[in-house]
Amino acid sequence: MWLGKKDKCNTHYPMSKDIKIKKGLDIRLKGEADKTLSNAPRSRTFAIRPSDFHLITPKVVLKEGEKLQAGDPVFYSRENKDLKFVSPVSGTLTAIERGAKRVIERIVIEADQQDAFKEFGKIDLSTADAETIKSRFLEAGCWPFIKQRPYDVIADAETKPKAIFVSGYASAPLAADYDFTLKGKEAELQAAVTALSKLTDGDVHVSIGSSGTSSFDTLKDITLHKVSGPHPSGNVGTQIGKINPVNKGETVWTVSAQDLVIIGELLLTGKFNAERIIALAGSSVKNPKYYRTKIGAEVSTFVYDSGLDEDNVRVISGNVLTGEKISPKGHLGYYDNMVTVIPEGDDYEFFGWNKPVFDKISPSRALTFSWLFPKKKYELDTNTNGEHRAFVLTGNYENVFPLDIYPLQILKACMVQDLDEMEALGMYEVAPEDFALTEFICVSKQPHQQIIRNGLDQMIKEIG
């Protein structure tokens, strides 16, 4: 665990910056994925959850029982017909599961033994223009990988971003190591960043860890930055804040590093190959390691391959700070490159609020002793360690929040829905994940990420 006070930003030469973060917190957990790669058994079903795509209302183009190929559209956005969401595998659409108010919760595809791919055709990047690339991304299901700030939603294809950001460094707890998962994918990454560089007048900024060998090291058409420091140094939001923060009226796009591989493969081969190397991690996993699988696969295919230590667990698609809770029979999220399994914490603890604590992480020293063991790895469960309260403490969020924004003040502005204040305090620059650490250390157990998400949604609705 690592806590600091001030941040520095050293400019070595005009284009590239070294980013050093001091404010933050590395949450060290047990169950880090071992750097061995296995092929996950072929999943019987695949599922797409429309809730992965915030604010997208799906319009399904197929009926239950229809066949589709990998890359065939499953649904498009009701607001933008061109924005297609495609099937990761070939198979049969078996179920459209709806929840309250007939909102589609999951679209389930029963997979064939072998994938048949829809052919989109290769794109010659030396000649292709922005429009060609855009329309290919839209029709072939790669556009959803491009997100935008402000608002942290799928990018609006009509805008031209001032820059595009990719984080090639993961600092979240137990996160999949990009140096490992992207090894040997240089050709795909190069194609993807070259294509992206044509969509912006600015740069494609890629940040990598200051140590280790990254597949991005040798790529062209990018501006490379080296980041160091505790989490959230690997969050793309932190990097945007240090390199080129978003101002009112401006847009930047962000793409996850693992999605560049899928984008690159589409450009090079003309196929939408949803293959992804994911980390299976967490203290409840017997043999945490890396698996080769596909977007939307049943997580049980690899979770039970690796084995679990206990029954009462929470399975998370994503990391422990920002991931989505899924059932053990659930499916890998569209944007996730890891699955974390940790113990549920649905038990009482006798005098848990005042006895000395050695087995949990704490930013304070209030009879909590994690500060004594900065390298120790912890087995945290999902207990909130206290009840929801009004905001009381001040000054503690700032220690783990590297952006030049007042975290408590912007949260309160969101809670009282003061749009002017939200805008003035920097709402265009933030995404919910930027508030994961302040949420983690919050003594009042306030749902920071939810508060920020609601605030952003309100801005979209009222400012647009």
Add this chain to the structure above:
Amino acid sequence: MGLKQKLHTLKEKYRGKKMAPAFNALHTFLYLPNETTHSGSHVRAADDLKRTMNTVIMALIPCLIFGMFNAGYQTNLQTDPEITQAMGLFSGEFWNWSNFVIGFWKVLPLVIVSYGVGLAVEFLFAVIKGHEVEEGYLVTGMLVPLIVPIDIPLWMLVVAVIFGVVIGKEVFGGTGMNILNPALTIRAFLFFAYPTWMSGDKVWVHGAVETAGKPDAISGETILGSLAQNNEIGYSVMDMFLGFIPGSVGETSTLLILLGALFLIYTKIGSWRIMLSTVLGALAMGLIFNGVVSAGWIDSSSKFFGLMNTEFWHHLIIGGFAFGAVYMATDPVTASQTNKGKWIYGFLIGFISILIRVFNPAYPEGVMLAILLMNVFAPTIDHYVVQGNVKKRMKRIKVKTA
């Protein structure tokens, strides 16, 4: 079926009922609840509000125990010819059973009344408004007995606590929403509602009120009271630092308050910025007054002379200054909430404390009013600090468009 299971069954039974908050408040004292994360981060840090408040209470306990000994000592010193002035920190004249017993039976009712009445009001509001009982009063309830005079009638304390909790906190929406420090609201209510009782030279030593006017009358005067009347104080600096002086129950021992401050800073619960800047503010004002005296603008006939001529750093160890700076000014809800703002807020508290102390000889305890005043201005200070950040953001756009 263990206790854990029984309580769990009860909790489920009362879920959603009117009395649920009251039951849960007691239940969560025994057991950290079984609540799990539902949105956002799936894991959370170990600290909750109870633990935080508990840490502050731990920092206050030494002051409370010292206050009990001191209450007895101050009385015995004047009534019992056997007792002589305590010499040194571990003096047997101070730390003895007879002192403790007197003090214990005087202070314990204050603690019971403070917690009993205050928590009753909190529970009542929680049940009426249907929210959980918040922990804010745990600290307030401990602060109150420490900042009142030893001989305060209990009924007065009851009235003040009810006023303080209802008007000072609940009408604003409870813990976290209040503008004024609740403990100081209670103290200020006592001061303005019962001024003849709360000021003057009687109530600060147990027995002084009852014996007033009689031949065996004992003095209950504090150092600040003497200074305000330009009298000699008759206590050594060491006495003042260690706390062998009359005053409110828990405020006298600067040494223990200093240890409490270090504990709060070390545990990262108390704001060192506020504590340090408050001290700096007080020293600055003290130096200014010392300068006024040495420049000869004021002579010993002035009614302000006694306090103005007090050596600047002595202000830190007399009266309630140290206690206020460490335990009251740092209340995170009512203080400035930005780190820069905390420096300004603290400095002004120190500065104004000494200002009031010197210019208001009728009630020379300035720290209470200074903190309440700055509580009111804290949001304004924060506003300007945050505006700095907002302006920086605006400038970024201008650079772009220019």
